[in-house]
Amino acid sequence: MQNHIEKFRKKLHLTQEELATKCGVSRQTIISLEQGNYNPSLDLAFALKNALKVKKIEDLFQV
Amino acid sequence: MIGKAEWFQRRKYLGWGLYPKTWQGWVYIAVFILIAIIIQILPFTTNTKLISTIILIAILLIDVIHIMLTLKKDEREIKHEAIADRNALWILLAVLIVGILYQSVTSSLKGVVPEVDYFLIAALIAAVIMKAFTNMYLDKRD
Numbered sequence: 371m372q373n374h375i376e377k378f379r380k381k382l383h384l385t386q387e388e389l390a391t392k393c394g395v396s397r398q399t400i401i402s403l404e405q406g407n408y409n410p411s412l413d414l415a416f417a418l419k420n421a422l423k424v425k426k427i428e429d430l431f432q433v
Numbered sequence: 434m435i436g437k438a439e440w441f442q443r444r445k446y447l448g449w450g451l452y453p454k455t456w457q458g459w460v461y462i463a464v465f466i467l468i469a470i471i472i473q474i475l476p477f478t479t480n481t482k483l484i485s486t487i488i489l490i491a492i493l494l495i496d497v498i499h500i501m502l503t504l505k506k507d508e509r510e511i512k513h514e515a516i517a518d519r520n521a522l523w524i525l526l527a528v529l530i531v532g533i534l535y536q537s538v539t540s541s542l543k544g545v546v547p548e549v550d551y552f553l554i555a556a557l558i559a560a561v562i563m564k565a566f567t568n569m570y571l572d573k574r575d
Contacts, residue, residue: 399508
């Protein structure tokens with residue numbers, strides 16, 4: 371699954387640490403997500419969508 | 434409790450337990466070691482030193498367990514820990530079984546009734562029971 375987490379994060383001028391804190395995960399998890407090495411659960415996917423202020427989850431993740 | 438979860442991270446590469454993440458974590462360890470040394474240096478009787486050390490270790494154990502239970506882990510860390518612990522368990526079981534078989538075979542070859550360390554068998558039985566109870570709990574919960 372592809373994601374655009376890094377793109378939306380940089381748009382909001384957030385660091386990985388800040389995004390991690392907003393989503394309640396570790397910075398290492400954000401790194402793994404951005405590198406495409408880890409697929410989030412539904413809960414985490416929606417937490418990322420809300421934290422990155424993305425309208426639709428499909429804009430953030432693509433199969 | 435004494436220690437805080439934010440001072441520590443879980444130990445990943447060298448066994449189980451905690452590893453200090455902040456300076457407060459290192460101070461926490463240093464204080465416990467210092468108290469243990471002071472107990473040994475002070476002119477107490479051997480019994481008093483022994484009881485004091487046991488109390489200190491008990492306090493440390495309870496506190497460490499509390500810290501480990503309150504240590505926050507995200508879903509990725511939980512998954513990684515589960516896989517790592519599962520692999521550790523499999524190798525532990527393999528070594529236990531090899532140990533039991535080795536003891537049985539070597540004692541049999543000596544012409545005696547197979548002698549096996551009962552703790553090894555007890556460890557295997559305890560692991561089977563724990564797995565069963567955990568699965569029953571998880572099936573009920575989810």
